Amino acid sequence: MLSTLIKRSLFRLTRSRHFSRLIKEEDANENSLHCSIADSSTPLPLIIPTSGVPIHLYTREIESKALKQLTVLAESGIVKGFVAAMADVHVGVGATIGTVFASLTHVSPYAVGADIGCGMIAAPIDGLTKAKLNEKWKKEIQRKIKTAIPTGHDARAKAHKKADRIISNLGACTNYLRNQICDITKKQLGTLGSGNHFLEILYDENDQVWIMLHSGSRRIGKETCDYYHGIAGQQMSQRRLPVINELKYLEIDSSEGQDYLIDMRWCLNYAEQNRRIMLDELCSIIKLVTGYEADLKRMVNIHHNYCQQERISFEGPESATEELVWVTRKGATSARKGQLGIIPGSMGTGSFIVQGLGNSLSFHSCSHGAGRLMSRTMAMKQISQQSFEQAMQGIVSDTSAALRDEAPQAYKVNENSIVLINYIVLSEFDNSDDESRNFSENSSSTETAH
Template sequence: MNQYSTHDTSGAQLKLWDSAGPFETGAMQQLRNVASLPFVFRHVAGMPDVHWGKGATVGSVIATKAAIVPAAVGVDIGCGMMAVRTSLTADQLPDSLSAIRAEIERAVPKGMESSQTANHVKGGWAITPNSVGRAWNDRFEARWRAILARHPKVDGKTSDQLGSMGGGNHFIEVCLDEEDRLWVMLHSGSRGTGNRIGTYFIDAAKEAIAKERLDFHLADKDLAFLSEGSQLFDDYIEAMHFAQDYAVANRELMMGRVLEALRKHLPAFKTDKQAINCHHNYATRERHFGEQVWVTRKGAVSARAGELGIIPGSMGTGSFIVEGLGNEQSFCSCSHGAGRVMSRGEAKRRITLEQHAEAMKGIEARVDEGVLDESPAAYKDIGAVMDAQQDLVVIRHRLRQIINIKG
């Protein structure tokens, strides 16, 4: 059964998986703007967590031919999720989880904090751990130097942020599934490196488009694109792939350090051999409807048949491990989370500290004004979001967090 609707009075080619009535007006206009681009392939897919974003809608899947929109990929290139199941169960946990939370916070830099005693400085490493240094030297340094040789303006903090979490909606969680098995789950991306790459090439695309005579109207300047075959396009793809690979390694290094932190406080345990590590802000070359296209997922997860993915709710409402059903109408994609119903500013104005504390009962987490913009009430109902994509994924595990760490 198809859950999506194709109705749109503007005539734009949209297929929408709507969880709770029409999407917000601003997000719908962005979807129409993107669908109007002449190089968009077939249609734009809107996931049930759609909300307004910069240029392109968060929760959209955009297939294109011979062009790519850097702002649709965004500035948190390669942002995504990682989850690992352990052999531990709930009855092996201590009554208080505060010491475990503190140990994890010491193990992984987060946000833009500075803590010299924990070897963290401005969201990165004061002294780079050996494992991080090896990963950088073996996998990234030569590639980074090649990018800087052509685009030196993207230089900045890079190796010293590898293995760190970031702020905002990024997090580390310890969770239990329906069988009370313990999981570790985290959310992070390419940190400042991806931000600089994204920002630089968004601006470069705008400058390039300003010099061209387009035979169509660009509805939003943030939809400036790069044409395949140009040197700038090739350079962007190289830098974007670098950031996406950096993000994967970033999550792997974070996960290793979190598991080490757990081993200091919990009985000996094993982990599943195969972890789930998936992007939800990225672009890649794929085959759909018989043709090779670029697929940009801005706040969406690949959900090919049999592929495992992660859909988080909020810091107080749990998450889902899902298996893709390979629905071509969504370009084999699903939502990347619950999606916001309040902007960060609105959430801080409307949600009280008392309401946040009530929503976080039973979870070892921050309960202060600094995280009100991430409180569960700022997000859509994750149950409704999951119900709206039953033709995209099947739920394999429901996770409920017992420890939450925000940047």
């Protein structure tokens, strides 16, 4: 077990606080990037009423477009209880990234995310500390990683030796998905992907070296999402339901809804195994270069784009009732009491291994990353190559111009280190001078990572 060293202040939410107004109309200008809607003294979550269910907002500053997306979901009629928005919430396709909600009746492919099963995996390297990881080792590790693990839109020249066995054991899928499984599906197993997917070597507050990576279900996950997004649109059209901001959803009791859930689970299993193959290869590289081995008993492997059934307690007029509902997390980490999670920072900020506190006002969830401050297009326009390279000084990393949209400046200050309502920090990683990060190339302006 990880030691429960807590280096930051911790406060618990003792009662909810209703936020009695929405953003003023003049503050919600489409051209403004962010709107401040409360000062630092206002307890979280901010509870924002809508004409549907309320929004539980775990940040005091949000993009006006993101708030509108949250409001569309809250007023859609498919949500049970409330919509929770995490500290790193920002605009996405169909639903904001950083959204969690429960439903008895519906599931939305784009509210799960285009990259089904996108998530994190991490493990410590037993006995290897920051002081022992010299510059020569770091550069050799990075060189071998770049050779061994394809990044961006690349696949393996030859499928991983375990690919056939792994794919045959991923569980049931529909005829649609079975017909999509092809050579590229096998060759992308054990590859990083594009967007904000990364792998890195870093160290914690005890100078313990860890390996960490962020990836998902690659092309098969996105194709599955897009296919069922189209089916959802057809179903809504047949029922004469309006589609607002690409929020399309399926009735869970329908054959189409059941098919999506079956294929989504298959993609979740694919994503989990994809991360594990890369982690195993990282372990082999580090052992070859340094002689040290990973402690896989302390490995954490989690999704942050998925939907699953959970028992949730809802407050009623007289007492709380527990119901079995479908909980959708898009860019959000499950944080049930005692559950381990991973919250990565940007290229220039630290990451966290965390333990959930089981906060029911967030559907037992917390943020999944630093959260984008700029769109990829805006980052490319506003961040110079020089400022990007300066921000990455002291970190062994790729800093090619193609990665400028992932510069630290494109992300929020790591608000996760402040919003500790939903989790305890178990291990906090330093990102100051000894990290080796191999970032995914061919970053895309589409929502490939979430």
